[in-house]
Amino acid sequence: MSTVNKVILIGNVGADPEVRYLDRGMALATFSLATVDKGYPMPDGSEVPDRIEWHAIVLWRQMAEWAEQYLKKGMKIYVEGKLQTRHWEKDGIVRSKTEIIADTVKILYNPEKPNANTVNE
Secondary structure, three states: OOOOOEEEEEEEEOOOOOOEHHHHHHHEEEEEEEEOOOOOOOOOEEEEEEEEEEEEEEEHHHHHHHHHOOOOOOOOEEEEEEEEEEEEEEOOOOEEEEEEEEEEEEEEEEEOOOOOEEEEO
């Protein structure tokens, strides 16, 4: 039986992408994306607050270069990709980080550049 590892998110870019160039000039971009579960009123009049979830997004190669040029903090974007968890050891402590390795990014709202292109891997 096959398996599926697919993530689809719509959210707001939390910070301008950080872009690095690795050996042989390969671009790597990382940035945070916020999604919000809206709060709601309870029958007793109290409020359940909004719940913000932060996601670590990773883009490679031409997508990373595109992100460096077009993505900015606050933009609403669509992201499609897969989950990947990295593990490493630092100071004797095993750490991990779950990231979304994106293969599609689309700008949904950008007041500064409403005609910016989208990119697929």
